[in-house]
Amino acid sequence: MQKLCLLLLIAFTIQSCTNEKPTEIIVIGTQHKPVPNFDENTLYDILESVQPDLLLNEADTGRFTADWKYKIAPNSNESIASTKYVDNHEGALLRPYEFENRNQYRIDQGMRPTESFTHDLLDSLYEAGMLSEQEEAIVKEYNRALEPLLEIAAGDPKGWNNTTSDSLCAYRQYYQYQMLTKITNSREEFANRFHTKPDGEPISYREGYQRYANFWDLRNQTMAKNIMNMTDKTGAKRIVVLCGFMHRYYILSELKRLKKNKNIVLKEFYDY
Known part of the structure; x- marks a missing residue:
């Protein structure tokens, strides 16, 4: 009888967990x-x-x-x-x-304002025609990837809350944080320009932007x-x-x- 009661209790517990509303x-x-x-x-x-x-x-x-x-x-x-x-x-x-x-973390780590400085420098190199053909293609695609998102953002909230818009956002952010760093990590212009962090230490635009890119992952995961x-x-x-x-x-x-x-x-x- 004691064994039967125990089995019934276990079965009831399992059934209760199964029926619990998610x-x-x-x-x-x-x-x-x-x-x-x-x-x-x-x-x-x-x-x-x-x-x-x-x-x-x-x-x-x-x-x-x-x-x-x-x-x-x-x-x-x-x-x-x-x-x-x-x-x-x-x-x-x-x-x-x-x-x-x-925000303070980004400032202390040198991501801000080097992120905006890096984009300004990248834009100036692009406008001056100083990028390689491959680098220019990356910048063009990065800019193009924003266009459908601007169109979506002007519509109904359902338009930016679905799997299609999620994919468009992921693609644009991939270009911002993975593809643009291919340029900033290879061109000397970004290694030779510096910002001084609050602790007095200099940080290059290259390093600041790479930290900024890494923080996108850290922030969302956190x-x-x-x-x-x-x-x-x-x-x-x-x-x-x-x-x-x-x-x-x-x-x-x-x-x-x-x-x-x-x-x-x-x-x-x-x-x-």
């Missing part, structure tokens, strides 16, 4: 500032349709008070819509998931880990992750990997 994560690519086709009201309406119990914003903890309110009045589409949503839905949570102290940590910590069952839509493809790719062996499904906002 956690839903919805990654919504956004535009940070209001534009004619997308503003805080557009985003708020989307949140109302999804009805999440946890909202994750692309911000770090330093922007929040101890009770998870923005220290400074929200001024982006995401922060305004998220604040309004949690104010109107008792029990809904708002949390950050950004790479901590992102954000995805933070999303999973917040998911585990809060126990939320329907989670909306808001991110600039150029990040969406990378975050989704990481979440697909990290959610293996977990009762988690990834959904789109228009599934609701």
